[in-house]
Amino acid sequence: MDKGGTAVPVWAALGLGFSELGGVTQHGQPGNPQPRMFRMVEDEALINRMGFNNPGADAMAGRLRTWHDSGAWPSHPVGVNLGKSKVTPVADAPADYQYSFKLLKNLADFFVVNVSSPNTPNLRQLQDKSALAEILAALQEANDENRPILVKVAPDLGFDALDEILELVEPHNLAGIVATNTTISRPAETGLYAETGGLSGRPLARRSTEVIRHLYRQSGGRVPLIGVGGIFNSADAWEKITAGATLLQIYSGMVYEGPQITRAILKGLAKRLTREGFTELREAVGTEK
Ligand SMILES: Cc1cc2nc3c(=O)[nH]c(=O)nc-3n(C[C@H](O)[C@H](O)[C@H](O)COP(=O)(O)O)c2cc1C
Structure with a gap:
């Protein structure tokens, strides 16, 4: 939401335990022409095709440095979501991600490799095991301070493709997986649902949870998972x-x-938590029947 790092202290002030800025790309870019975000209010859904509108890694580094120097930097972990510039060919993606990471690695606490946005042409091809492995190798090569690096996946991946991504966790020292990004699937074809882009909100909740459940079971609970997709209340969060x-x-x-x-x-x-007889949230992780 804070694509350009313009509101860094706000998220902790709202009571959030951590925040994620971006997506940031090597080159600054305006994103897609407006309108590029649509609300289906009655369904509590959004479609967006923002297209990584962001000031670019150099400008972002300058802003984060300013926040650090101001003394207003939040006390909670701040991550940066890394994307690929639209002008960079898919084959050169590792260098684009690595450029941003090198500039930002000492300015944030964790990094999310976003290869799952539907709004940069061909980006999601980078979820393919060998392509993703190249990006992760480029990042870890530059990761001298051992910053946690996570990968964010699309809800449209099948379980086989998710399993292949899980196979990258150990060799590339991944700190976890963020599940999920927006979906290109639609509950209907009419009205605003005909708009191109990624669908988020209520209609995404079930599939996002399915992906989390699969990743948890397949990894034996050993890979930290950040759950995202259609959370509106505590019942959604509990799921x-x-x-x-x-x-x-x-x-x-x-x-x-x-x-x-x-x-x-x-x-x-x-x-x-109390009703279910737990004292800490971590005890509840993966306990669904
Ligand atoms: C307007 C908008 C912009 C987004 N930009 C990014 C982005 O830059 N990088 C990213 O990984 N996800 C991005 N997302 C996806 C969200 O981070 C989230 O994964 C998705 O919306 C599902 O969660 P939700 O149902 O709570 O919205 C964006 C979502 C929206 C609605």
Whole structure:
């Protein structure tokens, strides 16, 4: 949501336990022409084709440095979502990601390799095992401070493709997987659903949870999973946690519910935890029947 790092201290102030900025690409770019975001209000859904509008890695580094120097840097972990510039051919993707990572690695706490946005042509091809391995090798080669690096996956990948990504976790020292990005699938073909882009919000919730559940079971719970997709309330959050997520993110929920969503979810989760006989959230991870 904070694509250009313009509101870095805000997210902690809203009660969030961590935040993720970006997506950032090597080259600054305007993104797609407007309109590029659509709300299906009655379905609590969004379609976006922003196309990585961002100031570029150099400008982002300058902004993050300014935030650090200002003393307003939040005390919670701040991550950066890394994308690929539209002008960079897919074959040169490793260098594009590595460029941004080198500039930003000492300015943030963790990094998410975004190979799952539907809004940069051919980007999702980079989820292919060998292509992704090349990107991860380029990043780890530059990762002298051992920053946690995660991969963000599309909900449209089949379980076989997800399993191949899991095979990269150990050899490339991945800290976890973010599941999921927006979907190119649609619950209907009419009205705003005919717009090109990635669908998020309520209609994404079930598939996102399925992906989390699969990754959790397939990895024997050994790979940290950040669950995202259609979380609007504490019941949605509980589903993601018990399916196997250890951390949660929200985007569409924040758009529809507003900033008080954090408090509502945390209060609900605390009650649920007690009701289920747990004392800590981590005890609930992956416990669904
Ligand atoms: C307007 C908009 C812009 C987004 N930009 C990015 C992005 O730059 N990088 C990324 O990995 N995901 C991006 N996402 C995807 C979200 O981070 C999230 O994975 C997805 O929306 C599902 O969560 P939600 O249902 O809570 O929105 C974007 C989503 C929206 C709605």
